Amino acid sequence: MKYRxxxxxxxxxxxxxxxxxxxxxxxxxxxxxxxxxxxxxxxSIKALEKSFELGINFYxxxxxxxxxxxxxxxxxxxxxxxxxxxxxxxxxxVENDKILLDYSKEHILKSCDESLKRLRRxxxxxxxxxxxxxxxLQDGQCIEAMEELFSTGKIRYxxxxxxxxxxxxxxxxxxxxxxxxxxxxxxNIINQRALKLIDTASQAGYGIIARIPLQFGLLxxxxxxxxxxxxxxxxSLRLKPELLSELLDELEEVFKLAEKYNIDKxxxxxxxxxxxxxxxxxIPGIKTPEQAIKNTQPLIKISEDDLNFLHELFNKNFDExxxxxx
Numbered sequence: 001m002k003y004r005x006x007x008x009x010x011x012x013x014x015x016x017x018x019x020x021x022x023x024x025x026x027x028x029x030x031x032x033x034x035x036x037x038x039x040x041x042x043x044s045i046k047a048l049e050k051s052f053e054l055g056i057n058f059y060x061x062x063x064x065x066x067x068x069x070x071x072x073x074x075x076x077x078x079x080x081x082x083x084x085x086x087x088x089x090x091x092x093x094v095e096n097d098k099i100l101l102d103y104s105k106e107h108i109l110k111s112c113d114e115s116l117k118r119l120r121r122x123x124x125x126x127x128x129x130x131x132x133x134x135x136x137l138q139d140g141q142c143i144e145a146m147e148e149l150f151s152t153g154k155i156r157y158x159x160x161x162x163x164x165x166x167x168x169x170x171x172x173x174x175x176x177x178x179x180x181x182x183x184x185x186x187x188n189i190i191n192q193r194a195l196k197l198i199d200t201a202s203q204a205g206y207g208i209i210a211r212i213p214l215q216f217g218l219l220x221x222x223x224x225x226x227x228x229x230x231x232x233x234x235x236s237l238r239l240k241p242e243l244l245s246e247l248l249d250e251l252e253e254v255f256k257l258a259e260k261y262n263i264d265k266x267x268x269x270x271x272x273x274x275x276x277x278x279x280x281x282x283i284p285g286i287k288t289p290e291q292a293i294k295n296t297q298p299l300i301k302i303s304e305d306d307l308n309f310l311h312e313l314f315n316k317n318f319d320e321x322x323x324x325x326x
Contacts, residue, residue, distance in 0.1 A: 001055025007207030017058035024066025062089035182207035202278030
C-alpha cells in the first residue's frame with residue numbers, strides 16, 4: 001500500500017481507503033432505500049480487519065449510514081487506536097419518514113458527540129458536512145460549529161462531502177474564504193465533473209477524497225443488462241434497466257482499455273482515479289474480506305493518451321447519463 005499526504009494536514013492516508021456506507025446495512029426512510037441491501041455484521045467486521053491488514057488506514061463513514069450502525073462497527077473494530085484515520089459526516093436526519101438536512105450549530109455539536117461515542121474515539125480525524133449546500137455555508141452556523149469542534153479538540157480537521165453532480169459552488173466558497181481542510185467528491189471514469197475542482201483545490205492545499213470510484217459497481221464489470229437490485233438497495237432506484245443498458249453499452253470502450261493493460265476492471269477504474277495526483281485517497285465500498293483484497297491490488301500508470309481518451313469519453317457520452325442516476 002502506498003500513502004499520500006492529505007492536503008496541508010499532517011494526515012498520511014492510504015491511497016486506497018475504506019468506504020463504509022455499505023456496511024451500514026439496509027436502512028430505509030419510509031419506502032426509500034438509503035443503503036446497499038442486506039449485509040452480515042460478522043462479515044463486515046472481517047472486511048474491516050482484512051482491510052487494515054492490507055494497509056488501509058483511512059476509513060470513511062457517516063452518522064447516516066445505517067443510522068449510526070456503520071460507525072458502531074468501525075468503533076468496535078478499531079476503537080481509539082491512533083494508527084487508523086477515521087472520517088465521518090454530519091447533516092442528515094430523519095423526521096416523519098423524511099430526510100432532512102440539518103446544519104444548525106446545535107445539531108452538529110450534538111451529533112459529533114454521538115458519533116464519537118459510537119466510534120469509541122476521543123476525536124474524529126476528519127469531520128465532514130454531509131452534502132451541505134451553499135446557503136448552509138452562507139448562513140454560517142455549520143462553519144461556526146466546525147471551528148468550535150476544531151478548537152476544542154473533538155475533531156482534528158474538517159471539510160465537506162460535496163454534491164455529486166455540481167461540487168463547485170460550495171467548494172469555491174470555502175476556498176475563497178480559506179476555510180476547511182479537505183473535500184470529498186464523486187469522481188470516477190463515468191462521472192468526471194469534479195476534475196477541474198480536484199486540480200484547483202489540491203493546488204490550494206486541500207486534501208481530496210474520491211468517492212463512488214466504481215459508480216455503484218458498474219465499473220467492476222460484474223453487471224449485465226439483466227442485473228436486478230433488491231428494493232432495500234438504493235441502486236434499484238438509481239440504475240433502472242434502461243439506464244443500466246445504456247451505461248453498459250458505453251462502458252465497452254472502457255473495458256477494452258482494462259484488457260489492454262492486462263488488469264481487472266476494478267483495478268483499472270481505481271488506477272484511473274489515482275493517476276490524478278490531486279486525489280489523496282479513493283474510497284471503494286468494501287463489505288467483505290474478498291472485496292478488500294480485490295480493491296487493494298497494485299495500481300498502474302495509465303498513459304497520457306489513454307487518460308485523455310477517457311476524459312473525452314466522459315464529455316462525449318457519460319456526462320449526459322450521470323444526471324439520470326440522481
